[in-house]
Amino acid sequence: MNNKQHGFTLITVLILTSMASIVVLNSLRENIVQERMSGNFQKKMNSRLLAEKGVFEEAKLLQQALLNDKTLDIDGLIAATGNASGTGLIGTDATYNASLSKNAAGELEIASLGERYNGDAQSNLVARFGFSPGKAGSPFENAIVGCEGVSLSASGRIDSYDSSLGEYEADKAEAAAVIGTVYKDKDVTLSGASTIWGSVHATGSIIFSGSSPITGSLRANNNITIDSNFTVSTDPLLPEGFPLDTAVGGDVLSAGDVIWKQGKILGVVRANNDLIFPNNSASTILVNKNNEPLDVMYGNTLKAPAGLAEHLKQDGIAYSDAKFKQSPGVELVPYQDPDNFEASKVQCDPIDIESAVNDLTDPTAEDIVVNHSTTTLVVGKPETRVIYELAPKIGQSKIANPGSYTWESWLGEPPATLNYQLATINEQVDQKVLKSGSFTLNNGNLKVTGGDVTLIVSGDFIMTGDSFIDIAVDSSLTLYISGTVSMSADDGAITMKHGLTESGKPVFSIYSGFTGPDGIDISANSDLYAAIYAPKTDVNVVANGGFSGSIRGKTVTASGDGGIHHDMSLANVGGGGTTADAKLVFLGWSYKVPNKSIEEPVESKI
Known part of the structure; x- marks a missing residue:
């Protein structure tokens, strides 16, 4: 019986060993799979x-x-x-x-x-x-820029509109005009009776003593003086919801002092330095229309020599209380520092217009004089006077003699014919241009038709007497001038469709490289549209008719009762040097x- 059980233990061990091997191998295989999965x-x-x-x-x-x-x-x-x-x-x-x-x-x-x-x-x-x-910056993105100062004594409204939506209409105007300076510590002076539908930004001080309101904000790097001497605005078309007795419709923001003599303010007042009430005027009222926590803030001292009026409080607490004495941290208006032009955030002359004009002008070009004094222009009827015509499609300028009119010897020598040349403008090569010496319209007519015309004037551009410039639809006239511009036509006019052509050019624009004083003097009794770029010289505009477009000069002085209307579509004209960052x-x-x-x-x- 015992002999039959020989080897059973060995078989049992072998079975157990096999089973253990299978378990181990399975475990090893799973470990390999896990390792490979991890790998x-x-x-x-x-x-x-x-x-x-x-x-x-x-x-x-x-x-x-x-x-x-x-x-x-x-x-x-x-x-x-x-x-x-x-x-x-x-x-x-x-x-x-x-x-x-x-x-x-x-x-x-x-x-x-x-x-x-x-x-x-x-x-x-x-x-x-x-x-x-x-987006390339535009030199015409603001209504008025005086690099070294702006002085406004006009009585017409300063506002804005978009010519791409149609001609200017007073009842459709927008409150988006911006007036400002560029060089460090340069002032804006506002007098007269111009209602400003927009804002004022000064790299120096703002002196506001006019008799009409400003609908937007005031912002200055030095001081702001508010001495508005009116009680009710005479502008019949103030923006909707704008109270008639308001001097400033927005905030007053000064990196220096605010000298608040009189005038109602709808926003808040912020002064990094002192807040001064010289006369303790009862008309000094602040509304704080946006319900900000503090009506006023000043970093240094509140000064009221005659004592602080009872109404100068917020929630029963006088503006002289310590809660209002804290620096508002008003940021500076970007400016160009004469000591470090290249590092400045803004540029007065991003085009470098003097060099650009010098590269384009031809001192040997002939002077053009269009001088006539017979009949006046009657729109829609045959013209009997001589017209000097510029039209790129015909390849040259010409004297257009309507009807049977011929050039008479008593008129002197006829104006020269200008042939087109090729030039590089704003890095665009092979641009067709006309070049002349001085260009004078003395009771004369200048007609622009057939497209965009660029005229390079080596001397002065003068328009006097009963003179007319007629710019046809879908045409434009761009002047690059090394001399002065004088447009003081008594009964003349510039007729055109306002705005930009299909090619993106202003219908009428002036680029002046003149570097002396009083380089541009415009006095017109009729409507005028122009984009003016003259950062090296003074611009004086007397707008008894309506002036539409944009003005940039070394200094800008504007007067007259016709108003200034900024065409916001001019912001699409490139060449301003600065850019809006891509995103x-x-x-x-x-x-x-x-x-x-x-x-x-x-x-x-x-």
Whole structure:
């Protein structure tokens, strides 16, 4: 019986050993699978991190391209950026390759492929960005800019409108006109009876003593003096909801003192230095229309020599209380520092107009004199007087003799014929231009038709007497002038459709490179539209008719009762030097299927 059980123990051990081996092998196989899964996950994470690095590196190139040229559009930005590629820190087999493109929705896409182990692991990451291109600044984006000072004594309204929506109409005007200075410590003086539908920004002080209101805010780097000497505005068309007894419709913000003699203010008052009430006028009233926590704030002292009036309180607490004595931190109006022009945030003359005009003018060009004194212009009827015509489509200027009129010897020598030449203007090559010496209209007619005309005047441009400039629809006249401009036609006029042509040019514009005093003097009894750029000389405008457009001069003095109306569409005219920064907005990212498939490793069989 015992002999039959020989070897049973061995068989039992073998069975148990086999079972243990199976368990161990199964465990080993599971460990191998887990290890491979962990390895694959690690490789995948490596490839994803590499793809993200590619996106970041490409984004750096993108931002650098924008810093180099803020005016690039989306296609130019893609061309200027290039592609990013490289390796990770974990090994030379860890690579990324990123590229930039525009998708069907007009968005920027950065596609980045991250790879590890020579492509065994791949991740394709796509990041989307919204893009708003930078906008070239315009020298005409404000109503009036006097680099070294502005003085307004006009009695007509100063407001704004958009010529792309139609001609100026007083009852459709907007309160968006901006008046300001550029050089450090330069003042704006407001007297007369002009209602200003807009705001005033001075790099120096603002002296407001006019008899009409300002609907917007006052902001100055030095002091603001408010001495408005009126009780009720005479403007019959003030903005909706604007009280008739208001001097300033917005805030008064000064980095220096606020000297508040009289006048009602709808906003708040902020002075980094002193708040002064010289006369303790009962008409000094503050409304604080936006219900800010403090009516007034001043960083230094409240001064009221005659004592503080009873109504100068907020919630029963006098403005002299310590709660109001805290610096409001009014920011400075950006200015150009004469000691460091290049570092300044703004430029008086971003075009460098003197050099531009000097490069264009021809001292040998003939003077043009259109001199006649017979019949006056009657719109819609045959013209009997001589017209000097400029039309780019005919290739040259000409004397147009309507009807049977011929040039009479008693008129002297006929004006010269100007032939078109090619020139580079604002970095645009092969622009057709006409060049003359001085150009005089003395009871004469100048007609512009057929498109955009650029006239380079080496001397002075003079318009006197019964003179007319007639600019046809879809045509424009651009003057580059090295001398002075004098337009004082007694009964003459400039007739045109206001605004910009289809090519984006102002219908009538003057670019003056003159560097002496009183370079531009305009006195017109009829309506005038002009974009004036004269940062090296003084501009004097007497607008007894309505002046529409924009004015930039070394100093600007405006008077007359016709009003000044800023055409906001002129902000689309480039050449201002400064730019609005382009904007990139991150919209999101997603991982996509890799460009090439990943082969799974062959699994060993136990």
